[in-house]
Structure formats: structure tokens, C-alpha cells
Amino acid sequence: MGTSPTHPSLPGLGQGGGTALLRLLADAVPVLLAYYEVPGLRCVFANQRYAQYSGMAVDALIGKTVRDAVGERAWQQILPYVERALQGEAVQYTREHVQDDGEARMMEITLMPHFDRDGDGQPHMVGAFVLINDITHHWAAERAVRQSEERMRKFAEATEEGIVFHREGIILDGNEALQRLTGYPLDELVGHPIIDFVEPGHHEAVREYVQHGREDPYELAIRHKDGHTIQIEAVGKTMPQAGGAYRVVVARDITARKQAQARADFLAGHDTLTQLPNRRSLMQQLARTLADAQHWRRRAAVLFIDLDHFKTVNESLGHEAGDQLLCEMARRLQGSVEAGDFVARVGGDQFVAVLPDIRNRTAAATLADTLLERVRAVYAIDGTPLSLSPSIGISVFPEDGYAPDELLRRADAAMHRAKESGRGTRQFYAPGMEGQPTEILQLEHQLREAVFQEAFVLHYQPQVEVSSGRLVGFEALVRWQHPQRGLIGPDEFIPVAESRGLITPIGRWVLREACRQVKAWHDEGLPRVPVAVNLSPLEFRQRDVAAEIAAVLHATGLEPRYLEIEITESALMWHTDQTRETLQALQHLGVGVAVDDFGTGYSSLAYLKRYPLDKLKIDRSFLTEAPANGDDVAIVTAIVQLAHSLQLQPVAEGVETAEQIDLLRRLGCGLAQGFGISQPMDAERTRAWLQALA
Numbered sequence: 001m002g003t004s005p006t007h008p009s010l011p012g013l014g015q016g017g018g019t020a021l022l023r024l025l026a027d028a029v030p031v032l033l034a035y036y037e038v039p040g041l042r043c044v045f046a047n048q049r050y051a052q053y054s055g056m057a058v059d060a061l062i063g064k065t066v067r068d069a070v071g072e073r074a075w076q077q078i079l080p081y082v083e084r085a086l087q088g089e090a091v092q093y094t095r096e097h098v099q100d101d102g103e104a105r106m107m108e109i110t111l112m113p114h115f116d117r118d119g120d121g122q123p124h125m126v127g128a129f130v131l132i133n134d135i136t137h138h139w140a141a142e143r144a145v146r147q148s149e150e151r152m153r154k155f156a157e158a159t160e161e162g163i164v165f166h167r168e169g170i171i172l173d174g175n176e177a178l179q180r181l182t183g184y185p186l187d188e189l190v191g192h193p194i195i196d197f198v199e200p201g202h203h204e205a206v207r208e209y210v211q212h213g214r215e216d217p218y219e220l221a222i223r224h225k226d227g228h229t230i231q232i233e234a235v236g237k238t239m240p241q242a243g244g245a246y247r248v249v250v251a252r253d254i255t256a257r258k259q260a261q262a263r264a265d266f267l268a269g270h271d272t273l274t275q276l277p278n279r280r281s282l283m284q285q286l287a288r289t290l291a292d293a294q295h296w297r298r299r300a301a302v303l304f305i306d307l308d309h310f311k312t313v314n315e316s317l318g319h320e321a322g323d324q325l326l327c328e329m330a331r332r333l334q335g336s337v338e339a340g341d342f343v344a345r346v347g348g349d350q351f352v353a354v355l356p357d358i359r360n361r362t363a364a365a366t367l368a369d370t371l372l373e374r375v376r377a378v379y380a381i382d383g384t385p386l387s388l389s390p391s392i393g394i395s396v397f398p399e400d401g402y403a404p405d406e407l408l409r410r411a412d413a414a415m416h417r418a419k420e421s422g423r424g425t426r427q428f429y430a431p432g433m434e435g436q437p438t439e440i441l442q443l444e445h446q447l448r449e450a451v452f453q454e455a456f457v458l459h460y461q462p463q464v465e466v467s468s469g470r471l472v473g474f475e476a477l478v479r480w481q482h483p484q485r486g487l488i489g490p491d492e493f494i495p496v497a498e499s500r501g502l503i504t505p506i507g508r509w510v511l512r513e514a515c516r517q518v519k520a521w522h523d524e525g526l527p528r529v530p531v532a533v534n535l536s537p538l539e540f541r542q543r544d545v546a547a548e549i550a551a552v553l554h555a556t557g558l559e560p561r562y563l564e565i566e567i568t569e570s571a572l573m574w575h576t577d578q579t580r581e582t583l584q585a586l587q588h589l590g591v592g593v594a595v596d597d598f599g600t601g602y603s604s605l606a607y608l609k610r611y612p613l614d615k616l617k618i619d620r621s622f623l624t625e626a627p628a629n630g631d632d633v634a635i636v637t638a639i640v641q642l643a644h645s646l647q648l649q650p651v652a653e654g655v656e657t658a659e660q661i662d663l664l665r666r667l668g669c670g671l672a673q674g675f676g677i678s679q680p681m682d683a684e685r686t687r688a689w690l691q692a693l694a
């Protein structure tokens with residue numbers, strides 16, 4: 001054994017300088033350390049901390065038994081562990097230790113048997129190490145987790161909302177409310193993917209929320225064990241945890257709320273008396289119907305139905321009888337139309353039927369006659385037989401109107417005409433019924449038909465380089481092929497089209513046709529030059545022009561650099577973000593933009609700098625009297641200079657004479673267009689023109 005009781009030698013651990021080092025290390029480590037020899041269980045080695053823990057000095061401790069070192073009470077408590085260690089087992093246990101200052105610490109004790117080999121090489125136990133760790137912090141943290149989990153469990157049981165715990169979509173746990181909500185017992189939930197309980201239409205959303213750990217509430221539908229669907233609102237939260245984050249999802253049954261919502265929606269769109277759709281629903285339905293009719297090139301009819309003398313019934317038989325009558329009428333109307341037709345009640349005794357697909361006007365007339373007959377039949381209200389007749393006004397898409405309110409108004413006007421001309425009849429809308437000037441109405445009427453028939457043609461006017469006469473492009477100019485009057489110029493019908501909502505379909509046709517035609521010429525191997533298409537300011541503002549142009553280019557296969565858009569100054573007057581975005585989108589596409597009729601608008605030169613533009617077309621009014629009129633020459637000069645300073649190409653329009661061409665050459669105006677160079681030509685002649693160049 002060692003020379004000093006504080007420097008004992010441990011069996012098998014060597015002697016000398018090593019022992020001093022061992023002592024140094026033992027006192028430096030943050031654990032409590034001791035060694036007891038076996039048999040006898042007397043202390044052979046202890047570090048400072050261990051001695052302190054036992055309430056003795058190291059020297060005093062050496063040679064003491066465990067029982068002496070720990071005291072009788074503790075000895076009784078640890079005896080079972082000591083006995084196990086003496087059997088050769090490594091033992092670990094925790095014990096609360098109250099310090100002298102009264103503070104309780106949680107200690108983790110490890111007893112490690114130590115073996116040595118005897119003469120014949122058999123291992124036998126010679127002692128045991130005692131290692132004690134203060135785990136108070138760790139233990140307190142664990143206890144906090146246990147307590148919070150306990151709180152969570154209590155909360156989960158107390159709430160009426162379903163709570164499910166899952167990790168990466170696999171259910172870990174759930175509360176009782178969840179089991180009630182889904183009808184599944186816990187063991188049929190745990191271990192299964194959440195998605196198995198979700199209606200297929202919502203799988204995508206659930207994946208999105210689970211994968212991205214989204215924590216905002218969302219609505220979905222789940223399936224109850226008995227097969228019925230439950231609308232729920234779910235909100236999930238990610239809970240970080242050492243073993244990998246898990247999610248807690250609270251699911252609230254919102255079936256009742258949904259039903260109330262559906263009921264409210266129904267009421268908002270329906271008439272409470274007859275249960276028919278109301279005016280609001282009608283307008284929505286009509287908008288959809290007309291969009292479809294436009295797309296599929298169908299005719300649709302609006303029938304405005306009004307009961308004659310309803311007021312008399314109401315007054316003489318009472319409101320209840322009136323109500324019964326209206327319900328009966330609603331039933332008859334509904335029963336007389338076809339499956340895809342739509343009947344709404346729009347006012348007291350006024351109903352509207354929408355026929356979304358009719359072959360011709362006769363078909364609408366036939367159905368109106370059926371309705372007249374059915375509604376006219378005798379009613380028995382409270383035993384009193386009544387004979388009533390309705391009047392019906394009819395308007396037809398597209399010839400009588402394009403917009404829902406327009407068609408409705410006109411069917412109404414026709415209905416009034418029907419009443420005037422003897423009740424119980426039907427009447428088609430005809431121009432003038434609304435009391436507008438007939439010529440305009442007639443023009444509008446014919447123009448609608450023209451849009452429907454696409455009765456337009458494009459003429460092309462060349463644009464050339466002033467210096468060389470070289471062709472640089474064409475401008476597409478639209479003409480209406482009128483059945484009686486022949487070709488009608490745009491100045492006569494574009495303003496009507498703009499005011500009657502017809503400019504959009506016309507503009508679409510022009511764009512498509514110009515692109516198609518030029519692409520066809522390219523494919524023939526004719527010289528490739530761009531085509532310029534005029535866009536009305538209305539079109540430029542109303543539609544998502546850039547996207548539409550991109551779509552047309554794509555559909556026709558024309559390269560964007562062979563398309564140019566001409567817009568007047570007034571279209572650029574509205575300095576909105578939309579204007580800039582549209583122009584930027586066009587530039588991005590690679591489509592050129594020219595400012596048309598420059599000099600006639602409310603010129604704000606500032607916008608020219610701000611927008612991506614390519615050409616400035618000098619209005620032809622400035623050329624008319626040039627070069628004779630000095631003022632005009634000055635204006636043209638100024639515009640050419642301005643264009644150059646803004647790096648835009650000036651184009652002179654309406655060039656008719658050789659003197660004008662001379663002037664332009666002198667002024668450095670690079671491009672020109674006009675009768676003096678060429679009149680606008682139809683496609684056939686334009687093609688010949690191109691062929692001559694090739």
C-alpha cells in the first residue's frame with residue numbers, strides 16, 4: 001500500500017509519480033470520485049469533492065467503511081445497490097442529497113466493480129469505484145418537460161377540438177375529441193398517415209402544410225369512419241424536439257358553419273318566395289353564358305317574362321293568393337324550359353329565362369310560345385280558377401347586344417312593346433325600341449353581326465425609307481365588308497365599335513389576321529418586313545394586351561420582331577403603372593411600339609422619355625400643307641428633332657407629293673408612308689408588291 005494515506009496506491013494502477021498525477025486529475029474533474037477495496041469496503045482513495053460530499057477531509061475518509069462514510073440512514077438506502085455491485089455488476093442509481101445549506105441536489109451514482117487477476121489468471125473483484133455526478137440541472141429540465149407534457153395532455157383532454165400529434169405526417173397521438181370527431185379509436189389512428197383520413201380533394205393542401213410546416217389555419221374535409229365527410233378547419237404548429245420536430249394540429253369541426261354559409265349563399269342568390277335564382281344570380285349566370293356563347297360562337301336568347309294584370313290579382317284576392325300564383329308560375333316556367341336553360345325571378349311578377357344555345361331566332365320564338373301557353377293555362381288559387389297571360393320580350397346574342405345588362409334591357413324593352421301591342425304575346429327586340437337614333441342603332445346592329453361573321457378585311461400600306469425608297473414595313477388598316485354598302489373605312493365604324501364594346505373583338509381579329517397573313521408571306525419566301533397594327537386606346541387600357549399579343553404571336557408562329565403596335569398619344573396620356581408595365585412587357589416580348597398621330601394629342605413630352613418606344617409617327621395633318629405652310633414645316637422640323645433627341649425613329653404620315661419627300665430628306669426624317677408612295681392595298685396586291693421586290 002502507499003506511503004501516505006492521502007497517496008494510496010490502487011491495486012493494479014501502479015506506483016510513484018503516477019499517483020501524484022492521479023490525485024491532481026481526480027481533484028480537477030467535476031465528478032465525485034472514490035475507491036473502496038473489497039472485501040471490507042474501506043476507502044482507499046477519494047477526491048476532494050467526494051470527501052466534501054461526505055462531510056470529511058480526504059485524510060479522515062481513507063480507511064473508513066462506506067457505512068461510516070455515508071452514515072447509517074444512507075447506508076440502508078444504498079445497500080441494495082452495493083450488494084449488486086459486490087456481485088460484480090456495474091450499478092447506476094439516482095439519489096436526492098440535501099446539502100448542509102438545505103438545498104436539495106439530484107445525484108447520479110455509478111458503482112463500478114474493479115477486477116484483478118489472481119495467480120492462475122482468474123479475475124476476482126478487488127474493489128469498486130464510486131462515481132457521483134450532480135445532475136440537478138438536467139433533472140430539473142426533464143421535470144419541466146414532464147410537467148409541460150402533463151399540462152398539454154390535460155389541455156388536450158379538456159378541449160372539444162380534435163388534437164393530433166404527428167411527425168412528418170404519421171400520427172403519433174391524438175386526444176379523445178379527435179377520436180369522437182373521426183370515429184376512429186386511437187389505435188386505428190396512431191402509426192397511420194394523416195392523409196389516409198383526408199378527402200382526396202384536399203391531399204395536395206395537407207402535403208403543402210405538412211412539408212412546409214405552415215402554421216396558418218386552413219379548411220379541409222376529412223372522412224369519418226362511417227364514410228361521411230366532415231368539414232374542418234385545421235391549424236398546425238411545429239414543436240421542436242430533440243428527436244425531430246413534431247406537429248400539433250388542432251382540428252375544428254366547421255360543418256355547421258359551412259352549412260350556414262351555404263344557406264346564406266343560397267339566400268343571397270335566390271328569391272325566398274319561389275326559390276328561383278334572383279337578379280344577382282341571373283347577372284352572373286348571364287355573364288358566363290355570354291362568354292361561352294362568344295367562345296363557341298353560339299346564339300343565346302334572353303326572355304323577359306311579365307305577368308299581365310298581376311296587380312289586380314294581388315289587390316282583389318290578397319297577397320297570399322298573389323304569392324301562391326307566383327310560386328305556381330315559377331314552377332311552370334321551370335318545368336317548361338330545357339335542362340341547360342336558366343330561369344330567374346327579377347322582380348314582383350317579372351321573370352327571365354336564359355337560353356344559352358339556340359339555333360336561330362325561330363327556336364327562341366318557339367320556346368316563348370310554349371311558355372306563353374303553359375303560363376296562360378288556368379290557375380286554381382284557393383279554389384278560385386284564374387286565367388292569366390304573360391307578355392314576353394326576347395333579345396338575342398349577338399345581334400341585339402353583347403353585354404348582360406344590354407341584352408336584359410333590350411328584352412325588357414321588347415316586353416313593353418309586346419304589352420303595348422296587345423297583351424299575352426311575345427316580341428323580339430328591334431333597334432329603336434329603346435328610343436335611340438335609329439341610324440346608329442342600325443349601324444351597331446349590323447356591326448355586331450359583322451363581328452359575329454368576321455366580315456372584315458385588312459389592307460396594307462407600305463412604309464419606306466426616305467433616302468432609298470426601301471420597304472421597311474406595312475401598316476395594317478381594317479375595313480368592314482358591308483353586305484350592301486361594300487367596303488367601309490375605319491373612321492366610320494371604329495368610333496361606334498369603341499362606344500358599344502365591340503372594339504375588343506374587332507381588335508382581336510385584326511391582330512390575329514395581320515400576324516397570320518404576314519407569317520404566311522414569310523413562309524412563301526417573300527421579303528420579311530414587320531406589320532404594324534393599330535390599337536385603340538380603349539383596347540390598350542382595358543385588356544391584358546401584352547399577354548394577348550404574346551398568345552397571338554405564339555399561335556400564329558410570327559416572330560415578335562415582325563410585329564409593331566401603333567398607339568395614339570392619348571393612350572399614353574394616362575400615366576399609370578399599367579401603361580408602363582404594358583409597354584415594358586411589349587419591349588420584353590420584342591414587339592415594336594409606335595406613337596401614332598403624334599402632335600394632335602395633349603403632348604406631354606415627359607412620357608416619351610419614360611416609356612420604351614420605337615417610332616414617332618408625325619400626324620398627316622402637318623404634312624398636308626407642307627412645304628408651302630411655314631408653320632407646318634416648323635412643326636415637322638421640331639418633331640423630327642425631338643424624335644432624334646429621344647432616339648426614336650420619326651415617320652412621316654400622309655406623304656403625297658415629291659416636294660414633301662424632298663422636305664423630309666432635308667429634315668432627316670428617315671421613314672415615310674402615304675399615297676405618294678403607295679395607297680393601302682388589299683392582301684392580294686400587297687403580295688404582288690412584295691413579290692416584285694423579291
Ligand code: C2E
Nearest residue numbers: 477478489490491510534535536654655656674675676680
Ligand atoms: P391612322 O393610323 O393614322 O392610319 C392612317 C390613315 O391615313 C389610313 O386611313 C390611311 O388610309 C390614311 N392615309 C395614308 N396615307 C395617306 C395620304 O397620303 N393621304 C391621306 N389623306 N390619307 C392617307 P384609314 O385606313 O381610313 O384609317 C383611319 C384610321 O382608322 C387610322 O388612322 C387608325 O387610327 C384607324 N384604324 C385603322 N385600322 C385600325 C385597326 O385595325 N384598329 C384600330 N383600333 N384602329 C384602326
Ligand code: CA
Nearest residue numbers: 475534566596
Ligand atoms: Ca396608325
Ligand code: CA
Nearest residue numbers: 596597617653
Ligand atoms: Ca396616324
